[in-house]
Structures are given as C-alpha cells and as structure tokens.
Amino acid sequence: MATVKQLSNTLHDTTEVVAGGENMKLGMWLFLASEVMFFTSLIGGSLTIRRVSARWPEPGTILNVPLTSLNTFILIVSSVTVVMALANIQEGNIRRFHMFLIATLVLGLTFLGIQAVEYTKLLGEGLNMRDAITHGGIAYPATYGSTFFIQTGFHGMHVFAGVIWLSIVLFKSYKGVYTPEDYLGVELFGLYWHFVDLVWILLFTIVYLI
Amino acid sequence: MAKEYGVSRGDEVHELQHTHEHRPYMTIFYILTALTIIEVSSTGVINQYIGLSPAVALPRSIGIPFLLVVSAIKAVMVAMFYMHLKYDKRIYSVVIGGPLIFAAIFIVLTIHWG
Numbered sequence: 001m002a003t004v005k006q007l008s009n010t011l012h013d014t015t016e017v018v019a020g021g022e023n024m025k026l027g028m029w030l031f032l033a034s035e036v037m038f039f040t041s042l043i044g045g046s047l048t049i050r051r052v053s054a055r056w057p058e059p060g061t062i063l064n065v066p067l068t069s070l071n072t073f074i075l076i077v078s079s080v081t082v083v084m085a086l087a088n089i090q091e092g093n094i095r096r097f098h099m100f101l102i103a104t105l106v107l108g109l110t111f112l113g114i115q116a117v118e119y120t121k122l123l124g125e126g127l128n129m130r131d132a133i134t135h136g137g138i139a140y141p142a143t144y145g146s147t148f149f150i151q152t153g154f155h156g157m158h159v160f161a162g163v164i165w166l167s168i169v170l171f172k173s174y175k176g177v178y179t180p181e182d183y184l185g186v187e188l189f190g191l192y193w194h195f196v197d198l199v200w201i202l203l204f205t206i207v208y209l210i
Numbered sequence: 211m212a213k214e215y216g217v218s219r220g221d222e223v224h225e226l227q228h229t230h231e232h233r234p235y236m237t238i239f240y241i242l243t244a245l246t247i248i249e250v251s252s253t254g255v256i257n258q259y260i261g262l263s264p265a266v267a268l269p270r271s272i273g274i275p276f277l278l279v280v281s282a283i284k285a286v287m288v289a290m291f292y293m294h295l296k297y298d299k300r301i302y303s304v305v306i307g308g309p310l311i312f313a314a315i316f317i318v319l320t321i322h323w324g
Contacts, residue, residue, distance in 0.1 A: 029302045033309045060255035069246065084235065205278065
C-alpha cells in the first residue's frame with residue numbers, strides 16, 4: 001500500500017510540476033501576445049504619421065542601412081545561439097550550453113553597441129525627436145526622427161532587458177540550476193529573445209527599407 | 211536520442227521525441243540570412259557599396275509589398291522553428307497567432323489606406 005501511495009504522490013507531484021511549467025509557458029506566450037499589440041500600435045502609429053507627412057526620406061537617405069543590416073544579421077545569429085543553448089542543456093552538454101549562452105550575451109551587447117554608435121552618429125547629424133532635419137537640401141518633418149527613435153528605441157530597451165535577463169540565466173547556469181530535466185528558465189528566456197529578434201526583422205524592413 | 215520539443219519538466223511526459231538530425235536550426239539560419247540579403251539588395255540601397263547603379267532595384271510599387279511579404283515569412287519562420295510553435299502545443303499558436311494576424315491586417319491596411 002505504501003508503494004502505491006508513494007507512486008501516487010510522485011505522479012501527483014510530477015503532474016503539478018509539469019502543469020506549473022506549462023502555465024508559465026502559456027503565461028509567457030500571453031505576455032508576448034501583449035507585446036505584439038504594443039509594437040503593432042507603435043508601428044501603425046508611425047506609418048500613419050508617415051502617410052500624412054509631406055516628405056519622408058527614401059531608404060538609405062539618412063539611415064545607415066549597411067550598418068543596420070549587420071546588426072540584423074547579429075540578432076539572427078543570436079537567435080541561433082539561444083536555440084543551440086537550449087538544445088545543449090536538453091542533451092546535458094553543459095559546456096556547450098554555457099558557450100552558447102555567453103555567445104548570445106556577446107551578440108546582444110554587440111547589437112546594443114552598434115545601435116549606440118548609430119544613434120550617436122544620427123544625433124550628430126541633427127536627427128532627433130524634436131527638430132525637423134534637412135538632408136541634401138530637403139527638409140524632413142520632426143516626426144521622422146521621433147518615429148524612428150520611438151520604434152527602434154523601444155526595441156533596443158527590449159534587447160537591453162533581454163541582456164539583463166540573460167545575465168541572470170547565465171549566472172544561474174553556472175550555479176547548476178539548469179539540468180536536462182529542468183530547463184524551463186532557459187526556454188522562457190529563449191522565447192523572449194526570439195520574439196525580440198522577430199520584432200526586429202519586421203522593424204528593420206518597415207523603418208529602414210520601405 | 212535526445213529529447214526535445216516536449217514540456218520542460220517531468221521527462222516522463224515528453225510527448226514528442228526527435229533526434230538532433232531533425233533540427234532545422236542551421237537551415238533556417240541560412241534561409242533567414244539569404245532572405246535578409248535579398249531584401250536589402252532589392253531596395254538598391256547598397257548598390258553604391260557593391261558598384262551597381264542605384265537604378266538596379268525593384269520599383270517601389272512592387273518593392274514594398276515584396277519586402278513586407280519576405281519579412282513576414284522570416285518572422286513566421288522564427289516563430290515556428292526557433293520558438294518551436296511547429297512542435298509545441300497548439301494553444302501557444304492560437305495565443306500568439308491571433309494578435310499576429312491582427313497586426314498583419316492592421317499594418318497592411320495602414321500602409322494602403324492610412
């Protein structure tokens with residue numbers, strides 16, 4: 001009888017743990033759904049402002065597309081490193097798991113660094129959230145700068161938050177918190193990071209290329 | 211045989227098992243990179259850097275829908291393969307799919323009639 005009771009308790013505990021993990025994943029997806037709405041409002045608002053503006057710069061006129069293309073590539077690579085980190089903790093390859101997490105951190109910081117360089121250069125050229133900008137003898141409305149910084153800035157803040165979250169995941173990974181049986185923390189972080197990459201894929205096209 | 215795509219805790223109830231050979235992570239990466247290169251090239255923005263005439267680019271009337279479709283394909287690929295929606299529970303696809311479809315409709319309508 002004791003054995004049956006023990007088995008029953010174990011099954012109950014396992015079910016609770018699984019349900020808890022599932023609930024957290026569902027919660028993460030709900031959060032990401034709300035983020036979709038958030039970024040949609042930013043992008044939609046910016047497109048509307050663009051539609052009613054008399055002039056809007058052609059792609060590559062003011063923004064540095066080659067530099068941002070490199071940043072896009074960096075973020076795509078970081079998505080690969082995150083998913084490889086998850087695959088390796090699932091397999092129990094701790095060393096490779098750590099290596100891919102560190103690579104992701106370096107790539108995330110590189111993305112932010114390049115964005116900081118881009119912002120510094122653009123601010124130096126007169127693109128900001130307040131003033132109209134004149135480029136090649138043509139004046140463009142102040143809303144160009146404000147929509148650019150709002151969209152890319154909020155995304156950059158998400159990357160920054162992701163870097164902090166990743167630092168915590170990395171610290172916990174060295175403490176041995178994650179195992180092939182328990183890697184939910186890595187999976188949840190991965191979902192967030194991939195989402196940030198997904199949003200950038202859309203933003204890059206809408207802000208820089210069209 | 212490595213386990214993946216199941217729930218994160220309680221190995222006993224992993225529903226799906228795949229080998230590493232079935233993971234298309236690198237293939238998806240190559241496709242995403244190629245699509246990004248195609249996107250940027252189609253605008254003609256980088257022509258001056260590779261010695262092409264600025265005129266070698268898709269006309270805007272075709273280029274904008276093309277770019278939106280390609281970026282949407284890239285985003286869906288990230289969601290399906292890197293975020294594991296293709297392999298995970300259907301409820302997650304429903305939760306994120308609704309807002310994404312709304313977002314796509316909203317943005318397309320804004321571009322055309324905003």
